[in-house]
Amino acid sequence: MHDKTLTELAASLAAGEFSSRELTESLLARIERLDGEINSFITVTPEQALAAADAADAARARGEAGPLTGLPLALKDIFCTTGVKTSAGSRMLDNFVAPYDATVVEKLNAAGTVSLGKTNMDEFAMGSSNENSFFGPVKNPWDGAAVPGGSSGGSAAAVAAGLVPATMGTDTGGSIRQPAAFCGITGLKPTYGRVSRYGIIAYASSLDQAGPMARTAEDCAHLLGAIAGHDLRDSTSVARGVPDYTAELDAPLAGLKIGLPKEYFGEGLDPEVESAVREAIRVYESLGATVREVSLPHTHFAIPAYYVIAPAEASSNLARYDGVRFGHRCEAPTDLTDLYLRSRAEGFGEEVKRRILMGTHTLSEGFFDAYYKKAQQVRRLIRQDFLDAFDEVDVLMGPASPTPAFDLGAKKDPVSMYLQDIYTIAINLAGIPGISVPAGFAGGRPVGLQILGTHFAEARLLNVAHQFQQATGWHLRRPALAEESL
Amino acid sequence: MQWETVIGLEVHVQLATRSKIFSGASTAFGAEPNSQACAVDLGMPGVLPVLNEAAVAMAVQFGLGIHAEIPEVSVFDRKNYFYPDLPKGYQTSQMYHPIVGPGEVEITLDDGSTKAIRVHHAHLEEDAGKSLHEDFHGMTGIDLNRAGTPLLEIVSEPDMRSAKEAAAYLKAIHSIVTYLGISDGNMAEGSMRCDVNVSVRPKGQEAFGTRAEIKNVNSFRFVERAIAFEVERQIELLEDGGEVVQETRLFDPERDETRSMRTKEQANDYRYFPCPDLLPVVLDRAYVDHLRDNLPELPADKRARFQEALGLSAYDAGVLSASRDMAEFFEAVKDVCGDAKLAANWVQGELSGALNREGLPIQDSPVSAQQLGELVARVKDETINGKAAKQVFQALWNGEGESADAVIEAKGLKQVTDTGAIEAMIDQVIADSPAQVAQYRDAEPDKRGKMIGYFVGQVMKASRGTANPQQVNALLKEKLDALC
Numbered sequence: 001m002h003d004k005t006l007t008e009l010a011a012s013l014a015a016g017e018f019s020s021r022e023l024t025e026s027l028l029a030r031i032e033r034l035d036g037e038i039n040s041f042i043t044v045t046p047e048q049a050l051a052a053a054d055a056a057d058a059a060r061a062r063g064e065a066g067p068l069t070g071l072p073l074a075l076k077d078i079f080c081t082t083g084v085k086t087s088a089g090s091r092m093l094d095n096f097v098a099p100y101d102a103t104v105v106e107k108l109n110a111a112g113t114v115s116l117g118k119t120n121m122d123e124f125a126m127g128s129s130n131e132n133s134f135f136g137p138v139k140n141p142w143d144g145a146a147v148p149g150g151s152s153g154g155s156a157a158a159v160a161a162g163l164v165p166a167t168m169g170t171d172t173g174g175s176i177r178q179p180a181a182f183c184g185i186t187g188l189k190p191t192y193g194r195v196s197r198y199g200i201i202a203y204a205s206s207l208d209q210a211g212p213m214a215r216t217a218e219d220c221a222h223l224l225g226a227i228a229g230h231d232l233r234d235s236t237s238v239a240r241g242v243p244d245y246t247a248e249l250d251a252p253l254a255g256l257k258i259g260l261p262k263e264y265f266g267e268g269l270d271p272e273v274e275s276a277v278r279e280a281i282r283v284y285e286s287l288g289a290t291v292r293e294v295s296l297p298h299t300h301f302a303i304p305a306y307y308v309i310a311p312a313e314a315s316s317n318l319a320r321y322d323g324v325r326f327g328h329r330c331e332a333p334t335d336l337t338d339l340y341l342r343s344r345a346e347g348f349g350e351e352v353k354r355r356i357l358m359g360t361h362t363l364s365e366g367f368f369d370a371y372y373k374k375a376q377q378v379r380r381l382i383r384q385d386f387l388d389a390f391d392e393v394d395v396l397m398g399p400a401s402p403t404p405a406f407d408l409g410a411k412k413d414p415v416s417m418y419l420q421d422i423y424t425i426a427i428n429l430a431g432i433p434g435i436s437v438p439a440g441f442a443g444g445r446p447v448g449l450q451i452l453g454t455h456f457a458e459a460r461l462l463n464v465a466h467q468f469q470q471a472t473g474w475h476l477r478r479p480a481l482a483e484e485s486l
Numbered sequence: 487m488q489w490e491t492v493i494g495l496e497v498h499v500q501l502a503t504r505s506k507i508f509s510g511a512s513t514a515f516g517a518e519p520n521s522q523a524c525a526v527d528l529g530m531p532g533v534l535p536v537l538n539e540a541a542v543a544m545a546v547q548f549g550l551g552i553h554a555e556i557p558e559v560s561v562f563d564r565k566n567y568f569y570p571d572l573p574k575g576y577q578t579s580q581m582y583h584p585i586v587g588p589g590e591v592e593i594t595l596d597d598g599s600t601k602a603i604r605v606h607h608a609h610l611e612e613d614a615g616k617s618l619h620e621d622f623h624g625m626t627g628i629d630l631n632r633a634g635t636p637l638l639e640i641v642s643e644p645d646m647r648s649a650k651e652a653a654a655y656l657k658a659i660h661s662i663v664t665y666l667g668i669s670d671g672n673m674a675e676g677s678m679r680c681d682v683n684v685s686v687r688p689k690g691q692e693a694f695g696t697r698a699e700i701k702n703v704n705s706f707r708f709v710e711r712a713i714a715f716e717v718e719r720q721i722e723l724l725e726d727g728g729e730v731v732q733e734t735r736l737f738d739p740e741r742d743e744t745r746s747m748r749t750k751e752q753a754n755d756y757r758y759f760p761c762p763d764l765l766p767v768v769l770d771r772a773y774v775d776h777l778r779d780n781l782p783e784l785p786a787d788k789r790a791r792f793q794e795a796l797g798l799s800a801y802d803a804g805v806l807s808a809s810r811d812m813a814e815f816f817e818a819v820k821d822v823c824g825d826a827k828l829a830a831n832w833v834q835g836e837l838s839g840a841l842n843r844e845g846l847p848i849q850d851s852p853v854s855a856q857q858l859g860e861l862v863a864r865v866k867d868e869t870i871n872g873k874a875a876k877q878v879f880q881a882l883w884n885g886e887g888e889s890a891d892a893v894i895e896a897k898g899l900k901q902v903t904d905t906g907a908i909e910a911m912i913d914q915v916i917a918d919s920p921a922q923v924a925q926y927r928d929a930e931p932d933k934r935g936k937m938i939g940y941f942v943g944q945v946m947k948a949s950r951g952t953a954n955p956q957q958v959n960a961l962l963k964e965k966l967d968a969l970c
Contacts, residue, residue, distance in 0.1 A: 080532045098531065201531045235536055236762075313762055316759070319566060364755055364757055368758075
């Protein structure tokens with residue numbers, strides 16, 4: 001069962017080949033057996049999962065099953081869940097159980113999906129390797145020496161290892177697409193505002209967006225339809241109808257205009273990654289698409305702008321973790337300052353502290369105009385670059401990451417880690433959607449092709465990704481670990 | 487040296503919305519600690535603010551009420567600082583693009599003259615919770631019921647020149663917000679409080695002196711006293727060759743003094759930046775126009791109308807328009823009795839006297855506006871005389887009767903204007919008072935005027951106060967003079 005896609009599992013459940021309980025039990029057993037090594041889950045919730053599976057089977061018996069009823073998945077441990085710990089990968093929230101569900105969780109529950117647990121992540125979604133987790137690093141199922149990417153590293157690894165057919169991730173600067181690329185799965189970051197942020201622990205509010213991670217674009221289309229939509233509890237969610245994202249999947253690509261941003265094929269790009277991506281582009285040409293080079297002239301400002309804006313917002317978003325009302329509190333504080341200092345010093349990891357410091361600095365009197373204000377101006381230019389490009393082409397394509405998954409412990413210098421996100425980060429600044437699909441291998445590790453569209457073009461992106469997956473088999477490749485059955 | 491005081495006020499007005507500015511929790515005062523704080527108010531991870539439209543409408547109404555510019559776009563910013571009763575570690579406020587632009591408030595001074603005080607801007611923000619330091623044995627208790635209550639902070643220009651002007655300005659703001667119904671204006675419960683910026687400068691000097699900010703003053707009286715103390719302190723300091731330092735001070739009403747809280751060097755860097763969880767507020771013209779068209783008449787307009795259309799004196803118009811409750815009561819009395827001046831006299835005289843004695847606000851008056859209006863109408867149409875009217879008022883106050891007419895009927899207070907009946911009473915009094923009649927007759931004609939009072943008293947007594955006093959007077963004079 002673990003080698004089927006979400007769409008295939010839905011068909012099997014509908015055909016009565018097995019029950020949701022059988023499926024859930026089988027996957028829980030895989031997690032039990034394999035995840036000790038991979039460490040993709042922070043919390044596994046067998047009891048809740050089996051209860052939800054039974055409820056799904058009962059609904060199906062009553063003839064009330066929807067398209068997602070009884071399908072197992074897992075949630076990045078950043079989505080608040082009633083009654084189940086939500087840690088955000090941090091010691092700070094190791095004891096935190098929310099009294100509410102995130103809107104995404106509420107919608108998935110309403111659709112009848114079965115959550116198997118909460119997946120590992122870089123602390124507060126800050127990182128590109130999942131090495132910043134209080135709960136330990138995650139191993140890439142393709143190669144135990146490699147990182148799975150981050151920050152949704154646990155979500156990507158769990159899918160790649162066949163522990164669960166799909167997961168929910170969040171993407172602030174590439175945190176869905178880069179781990180999807182590193183782990184050889186499909187991951188979609190929707191348009192900012194497409195999916196409610198309510199109940200998702202905030203890293204950088206103007207950039208955070210939730211999205212599905214699964215084997216195929218088709219699976220992602222089903223899941224996006226379930227989680228997208230306006231939410232009165234999130235003022236930044238957009239009041240705009242949710243189309244059937246599966247409806248256009250089979251539309252032919254003849255005449256599709258693809259742009260290749262020349263800035264995404266420059267210095268620092270691994271040659272094997274580049275050739276895999278160029279090969280993928282040739283597949284599109286064979287499907288009738290036309291390809292031209294375009295320019296996103298402000299690309300090289302994206303990382304500096306991001307590392308001003310995201311830490312600035314984070315420094316404020318993370319101020320609530322003060323040891324007063326919830327989360328980690330130091331032992332026997334002597335006074336208020338001691339309570340603040342020790343609770344935060346003990347509760348936060350190094351990268352989180354670094355970003356809080358950076359953000360606090362750039363927002364300070366005398367620095368605000370030079371950093372934050374300037375970064376916002378740059379952000380507008382970056383967004384305009386994309387809008388200009390989409391006047392000429394339908395989608396943009398390029399590598400999701402300049403290299404395949406690097407080794408655990410390889411990036412000691414934070415800046416070299418930040419540079420990993422060079423192709424993904426501008427997309428969040430512009431608020432547009434992007435998807436990463438498996439497109440080959442480099443040095444035995446997966447390569448992701450990133451496809452970008454204009455705001456709310458998710459249906460188009462999914463169609464373009466799906467057509468590639470109809471024409472190629474990269475998304476069907478499994479690491480040895482996942483081939484193994486019980 | 488002659489010194490001049492310069493004062494600017496930042497007034498925080500708690501808006502009378504039912505729920506909080508960014509959450510659905512209730513804003514009711516006095517509930518069990520932390521029983522009115524939801525996940526948003528507690529700053530729980532992942533939850534998000536949603537702006538309460540009622541708070542926006544109230545802020546705009548205030549802006550329109552002071553003839554301010556209403557910018558099309560306003561933006562919420564985060565003011566970042568750590569404090570245990572500030573759950574998110576930041577206060578959501580408006581630093582750079584406030585909802586209300588420059589406007590003007592007219593104040594009335596003791597001599598009846600008016601002065602315009604400019605308002606720099608007014609912005610929306612959320613209140614913090616409360617830290618409770620008593621009853622926790624060296625620990626601090628935190629009540630977050632108040633966290634997220636909507637506040638409108640009204641920032642004046644430094645246009646006030648005395649403690650009296652500052653108090654008059656605060657009263658004018660109080661009057662405007664209560665007229666608009668956007669705040670209950672209850673200072674004792676903290677619905678209105680202000681920060682006072684005070685400096686002094688040698689008279690004639692253009693440049694402002696260094697100011698001190700007195701935080702959280704919560705009554706009209708305290709504002710005057712805090713300023714009086716602070717002005718004296720600063721002048722003394724300067725005259726002794728010292729310097730005023732820019733600092734935040736606290737007013738201690740017990741000791742009637744201000745004390746230093748923190749200096750400029752210790753001031754926080756609040757690291758303001760636009761709140762990414764809230765969209766800019768965009769007000770379309772139609773929305774603002776709709777609020778403008780439905781604005782109630784405000785104190786200044788009401789005062790002018792009371793003078794011009796109703797013919798009241800400036801003083802009466804000022805007193806009767808001072809609060810919305812007072813003005814509404816007066817206008818109701820006037821509408822029932824049809825005589826503005828009589829209504830004004832009764833509301834300010836008999837009624838206000840009785841209310842003051844009992845310490846009651848006018849909205850809790852035991853005599854309703856309808857009852858008082860009917861009473862005044864009976865005075866106006868001479869059904870009762872002034873003396874009887876006071877008895878009727880007292881009876882209504884004590885709840886001895888549903889209406890003025892019922893009391894008049896029950897107590898037989900209807901004024902006797904029947905000449906025959908009055909003449910009969912006069913004849914009886916004259917017949918019963920031979921000695922006084924003799925004195926009257928023997929007196930010099932110019933002394934008789936005073937002596938007639940005795941006979942008037944007797945006749946009124948005989949009529950149990952119901953005889954028309956003017957008639958009694960005229961008929962008595964006629965009859966007594968006929969005897970001379």
